[in-house]
Amino acid sequence: MGFIKDHTVRIGLLGVGTVGTGVARILLTEQKMLHARCGTSFVLNSAADIDWSSDRGLDWSGVARTEDAYVVVDDPQVDIVVETIGGLEPAGALIARALRNRKHVVTANKALVAARGKELFTLAKQHRVDLLFEASVGGGIPIVKGLREGLVANHITAIYGILNGTCNYILTKMHMDGLEFSDALRQAQEKGFAEADPTLDISGGDAAHKLTILASLATSSLVDLGQLHVEGITEIESLDIAFAKEFGYTIKLLAICRGVDGKLDLRVHPTMVPNTHLLAAVSNELNAVFVRGSYVGDTMFYGPGAGQLPTASAIVSDLVDLSRDLTLREGHRFCNRTIDPSSAATVMPIGEITNRFYLRMHTKDAPGILSEISGVLGSERISISSVVQLEAHRVGDLVPLVILTHEAPESAMERALARIGQFPFVRDKVMRIRLFTDGA
Amino acid sequence: MGFIKDHTVRIGLLGVGTVGTGVARILLTEQKMLHARCGTSFVLNSAADIDWSSDRGLDWSGVARTEDAYVVVDDPQVDIVVETIGGLEPAGALIARALRNRKHVVTANKALVAARGKELFTLAKQHRVDLLFEASVGGGIPIVKGLREGLVANHITAIYGILNGTCNYILTKMHMDGLEFSDALRQAQEKGFAEADPTLDISGGDAAHKLTILASLATSSLVDLGQLHVEGITEIESLDIAFAKEFGYTIKLLAICRGVDGKLDLRVHPTMVPNTHLLAAVSNELNAVFVRGSYVGDTMFYGPGAGQLPTASAIVSDLVDLSRDLTLREGHRFCNRTIDPSSAATVMPIGEITNRFYLRMHTKDAPGILSEISGVLGSERISISSVVQLEAHRVGDLVPLVILTHEAPESAMERALARIGQFPFVRDKVMRIRLFTDGA
Numbered sequence: 001m002g003f004i005k006d007h008t009v010r011i012g013l014l015g016v017g018t019v020g021t022g023v024a025r026i027l028l029t030e031q032k033m034l035h036a037r038c039g040t041s042f043v044l045n046s047a048a049d050i051d052w053s054s055d056r057g058l059d060w061s062g063v064a065r066t067e068d069a070y071v072v073v074d075d076p077q078v079d080i081v082v083e084t085i086g087g088l089e090p091a092g093a094l095i096a097r098a099l100r101n102r103k104h105v106v107t108a109n110k111a112l113v114a115a116r117g118k119e120l121f122t123l124a125k126q127h128r129v130d131l132l133f134e135a136s137v138g139g140g141i142p143i144v145k146g147l148r149e150g151l152v153a154n155h156i157t158a159i160y161g162i163l164n165g166t167c168n169y170i171l172t173k174m175h176m177d178g179l180e181f182s183d184a185l186r187q188a189q190e191k192g193f194a195e196a197d198p199t200l201d202i203s204g205g206d207a208a209h210k211l212t213i214l215a216s217l218a219t220s221s222l223v224d225l226g227q228l229h230v231e232g233i234t235e236i237e238s239l240d241i242a243f244a245k246e247f248g249y250t251i252k253l254l255a256i257c258r259g260v261d262g263k264l265d266l267r268v269h270p271t272m273v274p275n276t277h278l279l280a281a282v283s284n285e286l287n288a289v290f291v292r293g294s295y296v297g298d299t300m301f302y303g304p305g306a307g308q309l310p311t312a313s314a315i316v317s318d319l320v321d322l323s324r325d326l327t328l329r330e331g332h333r334f335c336n337r338t339i340d341p342s343s344a345a346t347v348m349p350i351g352e353i354t355n356r357f358y359l360r361m362h363t364k365d366a367p368g369i370l371s372e373i374s375g376v377l378g379s380e381r382i383s384i385s386s387v388v389q390l391e392a393h394r395v396g397d398l399v400p401l402v403i404l405t406h407e408a409p410e411s412a413m414e415r416a417l418a419r420i421g422q423f424p425f426v427r428d429k430v431m432r433i434r435l436f437t438d439g440a
Numbered sequence: 441m442g443f444i445k446d447h448t449v450r451i452g453l454l455g456v457g458t459v460g461t462g463v464a465r466i467l468l469t470e471q472k473m474l475h476a477r478c479g480t481s482f483v484l485n486s487a488a489d490i491d492w493s494s495d496r497g498l499d500w501s502g503v504a505r506t507e508d509a510y511v512v513v514d515d516p517q518v519d520i521v522v523e524t525i526g527g528l529e530p531a532g533a534l535i536a537r538a539l540r541n542r543k544h545v546v547t548a549n550k551a552l553v554a555a556r557g558k559e560l561f562t563l564a565k566q567h568r569v570d571l572l573f574e575a576s577v578g579g580g581i582p583i584v585k586g587l588r589e590g591l592v593a594n595h596i597t598a599i600y601g602i603l604n605g606t607c608n609y610i611l612t613k614m615h616m617d618g619l620e621f622s623d624a625l626r627q628a629q630e631k632g633f634a635e636a637d638p639t640l641d642i643s644g645g646d647a648a649h650k651l652t653i654l655a656s657l658a659t660s661s662l663v664d665l666g667q668l669h670v671e672g673i674t675e676i677e678s679l680d681i682a683f684a685k686e687f688g689y690t691i692k693l694l695a696i697c698r699g700v701d702g703k704l705d706l707r708v709h710p711t712m713v714p715n716t717h718l719l720a721a722v723s724n725e726l727n728a729v730f731v732r733g734s735y736v737g738d739t740m741f742y743g744p745g746a747g748q749l750p751t752a753s754a755i756v757s758d759l760v761d762l763s764r765d766l767t768l769r770e771g772h773r774f775c776n777r778t779i780d781p782s783s784a785a786t787v788m789p790i791g792e793i794t795n796r797f798y799l800r801m802h803t804k805d806a807p808g809i810l811s812e813i814s815g816v817l818g819s820e821r822i823s824i825s826s827v828v829q830l831e832a833h834r835v836g837d838l839v840p841l842v843i844l845t846h847e848a849p850e851s852a853m854e855r856a857l858a859r860i861g862q863f864p865f866v867r868d869k870v871m872r873i874r875l876f877t878d879g880a
Contacts, residue, residue, distance in 0.1 A: 026593050026735060037592055037660070134590075140736035142590025149589075150574075150582025152477055153466050153756035220477070278742065281721045288740075295466060295753040296580035299743030300728075302718065309735040316593035324764070 009323045010045040012078035012103075014069045014094055015085035019108055019135070020049070021056045022312030023082055027319075028058055034316070040323040042316075048072045073098040080322050082315055083107040092116055099123040099131065104325065106318040108135035108311055111200075114209035114225045117216060121341035130325060132318035137210040138163065138287050140310025141303035142317060147217050147291060154293025156218035160256040161289030162282050163210040163268075165305040166201035167233050167253040169193040171270075172283045174241045175250060181236060193285045203232040204253060204268040211255035214289070215266055218257060221343035223266065229350040231269040240360055240431060243388070243402050244272050247358075250280040251433065263348040272358055273436045351411035356385075356435035359403045359417075364425040365392040370401070373420055380416040382408040398427055407437065448481040449763045452518035452543075454509050454534055455525035456489040459548055459575070461496045462752030463522055467759075468498055474756070480763040482756075488512045513538040520762050522755055523547040532556055539563040539571065544765065546758040548575035548751055551640075554649035554665045557656060561781035570765060572758035577650040578603065578727050580750025581743040582757060587657050587731060594733025596658035600696040601729035602722050603650040603708075605745040606641035607673050607693040609633040609725045611710075614681045615690060616723075621676060633725045643672040644693060644708040651695035654729070655706055658697060661783035663706065669790040671709035680800055680871060683828070683842050684712050687798075690720040691873065703788040712798055713876045791851035796825075796875035799843045799857075804865040805832040810841070813860055820856040822848040838867055847877065 011027060013020055027044045035041050047060070048069035066072065073081055073094055081098040083105060085091045091109055098105050100123065107113065113120070113133050124131040134144040147156065162168050166188055173184040185202065188194035200206045208230045215223045233253050244251050249272035258265040273280045278300060282288040287305030292298050304310040363369050374384060386404040405413075417430050451467060453460055467484045475481050487500070488509035506512065513521055513534050521538040523545060525531040532552055538545050540563065547553065553560070553573050564571040574584040587596065602608050606628055613624040625642065628634035640646045648670045655663045673693050684691050689712035698705040713720045718740060722728040727745030732738050744750040803809050814824060826844040845853075857870050 022735075030593065033595070034593070140733075141739055142586050145590045146582050146586065149760065150585045150757050151753065152760045153470065153474070153753045155473070278718070278721050281718050293580075293753065295462075295749040297744050297747075297750055299581055299741070301739070301741060303739030304737050307737075310737055313591065313593045313733060313735040317590050320589065320592045 007039070007323070007327065008041040008043055009319070009326060010043050010077050010079045011319065012045055012072035012075060012081045013047040014072060014081060014083045014091070016047050016049040016056060017084065017086075018308045019311045019315070020047070020082075020084035021058070022308040023084060023315050024056070024058055025309075026312050026316050034320065038320050038323060040320065042319060042323070045078050046072045046075055069094050070097065073101060073103065078103055079326060080104045080106060080319060082319070083109060084315070085109070086111070088112055088115060092120070095120060095131070096123055099127050099129055102127050102129055104129045104322045105131045106135075106315050106322065107131065107133050108315060109133075110136040110206065110209040110213060114212040117213075117339060118222050118341045121222075121339050125341065130322060132322060133213065134318045135311045135314035137213050138289060138301065138303065139165075139305040139307060140313045141287060141289070141301050141305065142314065143214070143289050143301045144217065145317065146299070146301055147214065151291060151293045151296055151299070154295050156291060156293055158258045158292040159214050159218055159289060160254055160258075161300075162252055162279060162287050163255045163289065163305065164201055164204075164207040164253055165285035165287055166194045166198060167204075167207070168282065168287070169285045170202070171233060171236070171251055171253065174236070174238060175245070178238055178241070180238050181234060202234050204230040207253060207255045207268045211257060211266065211268055215257040215264060215345065216339045219264065219345045220340050221345045222339060222341055223264065223345045223347065227266065227347035229267040229269070233270050235431065236270055236433070237431070239400060240358075240433060243358070243360065246388070247272070247386070247404065248275050249273060249435070250275055252279060252282075254279070254436065260348060260353075263346045265348050265353050267350060267353075270433050271436050272433055277436065351409070351414065353410050354407050355410060355413075356407050356437055357405045357413055358433040358435060359405070360431040361401050361420070362398040362427045363401050365397065365399045366425060369425050372423060373401070373403070376416050376419045377403070377405065380408070380412040382406075382412055382416055404435070447479070447763070447767065448483055449759070449766060450483050450485040450517050450519045451759065452485055452512035452515060452521045453487040454512060454521060454523045454531070456487050456496060457524065457526075458748045459751045459755070460487070460489070460522070460524035461498070462748040463524060463755050464496070464498055465749075466752050466756050474760065478760050478763060480760065482759060482763070485518050486512045486515055509534050510537065513541060513543065518543055519766060520544045520546060520759060522759070523549060524755070525549070526551070528552055528555060532560070535560060535571070536563055539567050539569055542567050542569055544569045544762045545571045546575075546755050546762065547571065547573050548755060549573075550576040550646065550649040550653060554652040557653075557779060558662050558781045561662075561779050565781065570762060572762060573653065574758045575751045575754035577653050578729060578741065578743065579605075579745040579747060580753045581727060581729070581741050581745065582754065583654070583729050583741045584657065585757065586739070586741055587654065591731060591733045591736055591739070594735050596731060596733055598698045598732040599651075599654050599658055599729060600694055600698075601740075602692055602719060602727050603695045603729065603745065604641055604644075604647040604693055605725035605727055606634045606638060607644075607647070608722065608727070610642070611673060611676070611691055611693065612723045614676070614678060615685070618678055618681070620678050621674060642674050644670040647693060647695045647708045651697060651706065651708060655697040655704060655785065656779045659704065659785045660780050661785045662779060662781055663704065663785045663787065667706065667787035669707040669709070673710050675871065676710055676873070677871070679840060680798075680873060683798070683800065686828075687712070687826070687844065688715050689713060689875070690715055692719060692722075694719070694876065700788060700793075703786045705788050705793050707790060707793075710873050711876050712873050717876065791849070791854065793850050794847045795850060795853075796847050796877055797845045797853055798873040798875060799845070800871040801841050801860070802838040802867045803841050805837065805839045806865060809865050812863060813841070813843070816856050816859045817843070817845065820848070820852040822846075822852055822856055844875070
């Protein structure tokens with residue numbers, strides 16, 4: 001089955017690093033399988049990279065290799081351009097040029113799509129081509145297709161999940177082996193699950209890029225990356241992990257998108273997930289995303305969020321989709337839920353959101369302290385659901401005081417924390433971790 | 441975005457029961473949203489049901505309602521027929537007629553697709569139309585699309601998961617509340633998670649239908665339902681659940697498809713899943729399917745496996761896909777991985793498969809019994825990994841004896857069980873539950 005008429009689609013590849021090599025490998029070795037499945041002969045027409053000193057273990061015969069990426073995007077032979085360079089430039093300029101040349105583009109570049117979606121989707125629309133980005137979120141997990149097509153009949157009311165494998169690996173190690181953050185990070189780097197410079201991952205920035213893309217898809221409108229509330233995992237201590245376990249929670253970096261009264265609640269932060277929730281069981285470098293639809297209810301997509309071949313698998317699925325596009329009657333295009341670059345989503349300020357909180361502080365072991373702290377929370381109408389104060393082993397030691405609260409507005413908590421921080425008996429910053437509640 | 445040219449697609453609905461009403465509801469109330477997402481105006485042209493005494497809470501104006509389903513499948517106005525009658529006939533004859541009339545067909549009918557796929561897919565191919573069936577497996581979970589399109593770049597090496605919500609609900613209640621099977625079944629019936637006649641579900645038959653469909657998709661060939669090894673959950677006792685917990689496992693009804701040496705290992709049976717595996721955490725009526733691809737690795741799709749609106753959500757996603765088909769240039773079709781009805785998969789006999797086993801028997805509390813039983817296992821080269829024999833509280837009581845084995849061929853276990861069953865000190869049938877191992 002598949003296409004009744006066979007046809008050939010020519011691919012130009014920009015960047016032959018880890019992911020680009022994976023794409024080349026699938027296109028060069030799986031031609032037959034792909035043809036059997038969709039009737040399309042995918043030909044790797046040309047590939048650009050600044051370094052061709054290695055052949056990456058592949059047979060490149062028949063592929064025009066160049067150091068000049070513009071040769072690829074300007075080549076009239078090329079039907080679809082695959083961008084796996086990463087970063088904003090030159091990737092952005094090359095994609096823009098390809099779209100202007102009326103080539104479809106497939107990218108894995110979450111930073112670029114999140115930051116410059118307006119420009120690029122507008123260009124694609126003007127030139128009647130598609131910019132597909134399955135690989136930009138969740139690596140090999142077909143979450144973009146699931147959202148765009150599989151759940152096309154649904155209004156999406158919430159998306160939440162684990163979108164950064166580096167953070168999930170670090171937090172898993174902290175939970176399993178009782179490691180401190182810095183040791184878990186070093187282990188992640190040794191195992192290849194964290195970059196030499198892990199800033200973008202551990203700051204929550206990478207998860208924010210991906211959430212921006214998912215939220216844009218869910219709302220069919222552009223979400224401004226700058227409007228997200230983003231916190232990373234660098235301040236989480238083994239003590240917090242231990243308390244979380246004690247209370248029956250697992251700490252995960254969650255990316256959350258909810259529709260509330262016509263606005264979007266959009267944030268990335270460490271979250272205490274109850275151990276009864278499936279996300280608590282998603283460990284190591286794996287990713288998982290819950291999608292809540294108006295008709296389907298809750299679904300979850302799980303799998304490898306990064307890696308050479310998973311990411312390449314996602315890119316090739318976009319190529320197969322685009323190969324269909326090239327068989328549509330004149331004037332038709334197929335994407336059935338995509339991002340309208342002329343429509344902007346309204347993001348809710350974090351202060352308007354309501355959450356449950358875990359607070360951990362170090363205080364002196366003296367009478368009246370708990371009363372003063374709970375007094376501040378009470379005056380902000382924040383209700384306490386649980387308190388644990390550990391004993392000091394020596395006179396004068398600081399003791400950890402942990403408070404779980406019921407739901408309270410973020411703005412009230414912000415004011416309470418400012419006041420608590422001024423107490424002379426509270427040392428260092430108060431650690432605040434949000435609790436997962438059913439509405440995400 | 442979406443289609444640049446708008447177009448109209450006319451739907452004919454067969455069967456307006458639970459699922460059919462859900463489809464009608466989405467089509468009648470979400471026209472605008474669907475048009476915005478794909479440029480297609482979906483019109484519910486006609487609907488057939490034997491009972492129109494109720495309007496199902498919907499406004500049917502503009503819809504031709506009839507008691508004669510052939511009026512719908514023969515109506516030249518209808519582009520796509522949706523079949524939600526269920527069962528083999530008259531659903532099968534109606535679908536065949538619709539395909540002969542060159543109408544695309546969408547069905548949720550797992551029994552029909554599993555049993556008569558060869559005939560129906562051949563008809564679809566001959567008449568150059570599509571027969572889509574997203575809703576037939578995993579309810580609202582877009583697993584068929586994920587497998588067919590999202591993972592199109594992968595050879596599928598394994599599919600395994602929880603495909604029957606009734607069984608999963610019953611097993612969850614047995615685990616959580618210590619219920620016996622019959623009580624858990626009654627509770628499932630009260631909550632609407634089991635039919636009045638639950639035979640098809642609790643026998644494993646429904647999961648076998650769904651596995652047949654997934655395995656056919658994974659191999660792009662037809663799988664013969666009759667070749668599956670199928671066991672249900674009716675013989676599981678609360679004692680087995682208790683032992684499973686003790687050993688760190690959760691009992692789930694798993695449907696398993698693995699490629700082994702060019703053949704398919706295909707089976708449905710109760711399985712002890714280690715609590716560290718994500719499937720152990722999939723509870724109540726929910727479904728979850730792991731798909732292992734050659735490039736992507738392990739992915740999982742999770743969500744509601746049944747229900748009016750989740751199933752309708754899946755049917756509408758098929759309608760949106762088919763609406764694209766109608767915009768392809770002459771001679772093209774879009775399904776990129778589907779079932780080739782002229783190709784048959786070779787299924788491996790269960791005896792050739794290797795598994796780990798849990799064995800539970802009731803024996804007399806007498807000397808030498810463990811030695812005799814372990815002697816039989818040893819002579820079949822089945823190695824024991826763990827043994828638990830509980831004390832008898834009164835002289836003459838039967839005691840449960842539980843054995844976990846290492847991997848052993850099914851044929852050897854079959855011979856061993858036949859011999860153990862002949863011992864006079866073993867009462868009743870020996871309960872055998874397979875253990876989940878990583879290769880599924």
